[in-house]
């Protein structure tokens with residue numbers, strides 16, 4: 227996850243190592259650093275400077291690093307680790323848990339839960355009331371995965387890299403100064419990586435009932451009897467399927483006409499079928515009028531059409547809103563989509579960048595960890611090297627981690643039609659793939675959108691392992707390869723990846739029907 231593995235101390239050459247890292251002789255020997263950092267954590271606002279706790283005297287002196295990064299989620303950690311590995315001085319400020327959303331309440335726990343649910347599903351234990359599932363073991367699995375990854379994001383590890391970690395809330399006091407935990411930071415450049423939080427829709431009665439969000443759902447100690455999910459986006463459908471597979475009754479209430487509305491309806495319909503087959507109830511186009519707590523302890527959602535949906539638990543997964551508070555003293559502007567940035571991720575304050583989930587519409591290729599990491603790379607090039615690295619040059623894939631998965635890169639069919647008019651659509655069903663047959667995973671297909679000359683405009687795959695299968699298409703788009711290049715590769719047999727070849731070869735089929743080709747074969751035959 228993040229860039230931490232790529233940018234860990236292991237990869238420093240002697241010349242590149244920050245002085246503090248050299249003093250520790252690398253991460254694995256930094257046990258003292260760890261204990262010092264840990265004790266620093268106890269003192270809110272204490273800073274950890276490459277192995278030595280900042281003393282009260284130190285605290286009166288403003289810190290003047292090359293970079294001050296606010297927020298230690300995927301985006302902030304990536305920037306801090308890359309910058310430190312390049313020898314820049316970095317202050318990293320985090321008010322909550324290191325690792326941010328992805329590690330603590332996002333990608334990591336959700337994918338651990340999904341994995342546990344898949345195991346339960348495959349063993350058939352989720353049938354009936356799912357009584358055979360020991361939910362506490364599921365929760366232990368989720369907690370153990372977080373715990374296994376957490377040291378990679380810890381203050382100790384970042385301290386050993388030479389990053390000064392301050393555990394406190396940061397706020398701008400003027401255009402060039404940040405204050406956090408009693409420290410004053412006047413950095414050459416600031417990077418805002420403050421992330422987002424769950425959006426809570428203004429539904430009457432919602433504030434009167436107990437409800438879960440992605441920030442609390444992974445703390446459930448008992449399996450919900452009937453989980454109602456408000457919102458059929460990625461969070462809603464991934465968790466709905468996982469809890470259904472773990473034996474809960476699940477109803478998704480989606481206000482719009484479609485679930486996962488940002489993706490191609492043709493591909494989403496495959497996910498929708500799978501959800502319904504497994505017993506998830508989907509209520510699309512369902513507007514909630516009000517929410518009530520019943521005397522039974524259940525929660526009732528009253529819909530505008532008069533229907534009532536009743537369940538034991540309520541999960542609100544109705545989108546995210548950026549964390550954009552306290553920017554006024556620095557002259558940084560924001561709107562509902564996030565902090566306003568240009569294509570170099572610079573805010574309206576020329577010393578400040580914004581990246582990851584907190585960055586506004588222009589920066590969002592979606593709110594994803596890999597987008598946050600991508601932003602981090604762009605900011606490093608801009609802030610440390612003044613290179614004109616910009617958004618929009620690199621194709622960014624996205625994956626909905628349901629079963630089957632849905633992975634997409636580039637334009638959808640509708641977007642491509644609007645932009646390019648004439649184009650070709652290449653489809654290849656997984657039922658034509660021998661490995662998929664062997665695995666009993668034939669649901670889904672590849673759908674590639676190409677120009678008539680074979681330039682790849684986009685690709686969407688709905689299948690088992692679609693998130694893995696999308697990468698050749700991402701590479702081809704990034705490097706300007708044509709679909710015929712993908713058709714010409716040798717793929718190992720039998721693998722799911724042959725589905726890419728299947729779709730790519732579809733592009734060549736009309737050529738194979740051309741009369742001149744038949745004529746050429748006939749001529750060669752005639753010549754013996």
Ligand SMILES: Cc1cc2nc3c(=O)[nH]c(=O)nc-3n(C[C@H](O)[C@H](O)[C@H](O)COP(=O)(O)OP(=O)(O)OC[C@H]3O[C@@H](n4cnc5c(N)ncnc54)[C@H](O)[C@@H]3O)c2cc1C
Pocket residue numbers: 296297298299300301302319320321322323324325326327328329331332333334336337394395396397419420421422440461549581582583584593594595596597598627
């Ligand atoms: C359930 C769920 C599943 C997801 N699954 C995936 C997935 O599979 N793949 C994927 O790519 N993405 C996924 N995401 C999205 C992904 O988690 C986010 O896009 C990513 O974590 C954003 O990283 P970030 O660094 O921008 O923000 P965050 O991780 O939110 O980090 C921001 C940090 O800034 C801190 N902060 C905020 N304000 C201040 C302040 N004033 N002072 C100090 N610190 C501050 C916060 O405490 C926080 O730790 C998922 C999200 C959810 C909710």
Ligand SMILES: NC(=O)c1ccc[n+]([C@@H]2O[C@H](COP(=O)([O-])OP(=O)(O)OC[C@H]3O[C@@H](n4cnc5c(N)ncnc54)[C@H](O)[C@@H]3O)[C@@H](O)[C@H]2O)c1
Pocket residue numbers: 427429456457458459460461462464479480481482485486487512513514543544545546592593594624625626627
């Ligand atoms: N696999 C992944 O990479 C992954 C997984 C989870 C989340 N994420 C990211 O997290 C972010 C948030 O995901 P999300 O699913 O919460 O948001 P989302 O915006 O994708 O979906 C929210 C859904 O809730 C619906 N909704 C809003 N208000 C409603 C109401 N009052 N009643 C019923 N439905 C309502 C919306 O119509 C929408 O379909 C996304 O940007 C996504 O990129 C990514």
